[in-house]
Amino acid sequence: MAGASRDLEKARKAAADPKRPGKLCRAEPASYKPVVDRNKCEGKSDCIAVCPHDVFEIGRIPDDEFRAMSFFIRLKMTAHGRKTAFTPRADACQACGLCVVACPEKAIRLVELAA
Template sequence: MIAGKDAGCKQPPGVLAPRIDATRCEGKADCVVVCPYDVFVVRKLDASERRALPLVARLKVWVHGGEQGFVVNPNQCHGCGLCVAACPEKAISLTRLVAEMG
């Protein structure tokens, strides 16, 4: 479904980056599949990451196999929004990293 690395990209890399809401992410990896720039990984949370979550989110993580999505290459993001659209939990948003020069 990805039409090419630059199709639909709204920004050069390093302007926007995805942010994952850890209280919503269920680790389904849709973001990993659709991202043409290898911005995401899904992996098991370590003990300190689990403890940092609120109780309800910890239970949700446990039910879903202890995995969540992580942004590992934020500077590779081109702002295409494929990850935002693909996330079934609506756990991903795009945030500006740098102000545009104008």
């Protein structure tokens, strides 16, 4: 169910962050895309907790991506259960930037897509 995992307190805190990038949820859907840095993401789900458009889900990093990472990143990923954020509904993103400021690892950025 969309929004079922949302944490309104975290979302309010992220919305008040002066470093929040994006278009404050006013961008056309699919004009921006959230990009997750797998070397930083620990799958803590804060992106899910604040996203009003249900863009994210947490899953296990694929074996091929995992093997391509450095030894130290693989150690960190293993310690966190090899969990990472995925963006299966990136086309719903409206660039509110809440995920960017809520991510404790600073592993998410918004990328504007060419028209």
